[in-house]
Amino acid sequence: MPRQHVPSFYLYGEAHRLVHRDFVHVEALDDRSRPSEWTIQPHTHEELSHIFVIMSGGGAMKADGALIRFSSPCFLLVPATTVHGFDWLEDTEGFVVTIANSYAVELFRGDDDLAALFERPVAFSIEVAEMDRARHGIEGLMQELGWGAPGHRAAVNSAILSLLVIALRHLSAASQAPAGSGAQVSTVARLRDRIERRFRLREPISEYARALGISQTALRAACAKVAGRSPSELLDQRTLLEARRALLYSNLSIAQIGFSVGFADPAYFSRFFQKQIGTSARCYRNAGIGPGRDWPVS
Known part of the structure; x- marks a missing residue:
């Protein structure tokens, strides 16, 4: 039986096109999941990575041949080129932050620990207090992406880094920190x-x-x-x-x-x-x- 072709999208459902080197995007999870009846078919993004912040609900992620189940409150990290799809619980709430690889390279420059976060798809739970900080960070990010006030880039960088530091500290606590100089x-x-x-x-x-x-x-x-x-x-x-x-x-x-x-x-x-x-x-x-x-x- 022929296998399903896996499309490569810009954002889900959008034709692939050139990604701007500083591309950052954030949207509510249900913007695309609700119209798709809470099922996102397997797909990939050549140059874009995701940070999912799940505030309520949960589901399962199919990623590169593995099935990863998760429940809120939690984060999901999905590196570029990962073949991934989702079966969400109905009315799951959260946000999706999408960043260009080129932007991430500049953001992580000099901090290899952060760069290592996107070596593979992963899901992990967080505390309610940390979710409150994550929510605050995303609200600030959405505000910054909607205008061009002085310090715009620094504010966007700060909001994304605040999310990734939450991720880094959880994953470091769950596994031995990298050794070596x-x-x-x-x-x-x-x-x-x-x-x-x-x-x-x-x-x-x-x-x-x-x-x-x-x-x-x-x-x-x-x-x-x-x-x-x-x-x-x-x-x-x-x-x-x-x-x-x-x-x-x-x-x-x-x-x-x-x-x-x-x-x-x-x-x-x-x-x-x-x-x-x-x-x-x-x-x-x-x-x-x-x-x-x-x-x-x-």
Whole structure:
């Protein structure tokens, strides 16, 4: 049976177009969810990431093959390129903040902890008092986006950062904070950025180290300290994410998917996938969506 084509939108339901480098948008959750009868079909945004602030209600998010359940009060973070859709509980209330990748890069410059928030889709609960602060921040953001008073950009930046600091502190409390020096954290952030741009080439780790201007030994040490993985594992992780997306949301053959992520030999790709995921690419595709995860977890 042909698989459903996954559209790439500007904002949901709007044709894809060039994203302004400083694009920031906020809207009420029900602006698009209510007319869609509380179901948002799987889609993606090439250059836009989301911060969902859920004040009442809840639902389930389908994101890159996983089913994530959540209930208010909570945050959802959805990075650009994630294939995602929602089944909302009727009359769920909240807001969606959407930011351009280029804007986020500038906003997070010098703060790798914030940049790491958008490494994967995630949901987490927050306290009622923190939701009150989040609501205040969003109200201020909406006001700033509606006019051009002096200090406009600083006020917008401040409102978004206030939301992300809430997210960062919750996620840091729920898991061990990244170890390693500031230089090592920066190295891994630069490695992840290069992997994102070049993972389809399957370049050797020696080439990544050369491009970053450090030795392979130093690169391995930084990855072990900060990410708890080797450079090769980080590369394979990104490759597998793209392969899983294609298996679930495209009509490409398994051989074509392997080729698209840098494997010229279909048999080698099949062995790679089986070893990493624990099941064959064909079985993964036939199973459909991955196992559900119930939230909140913190």
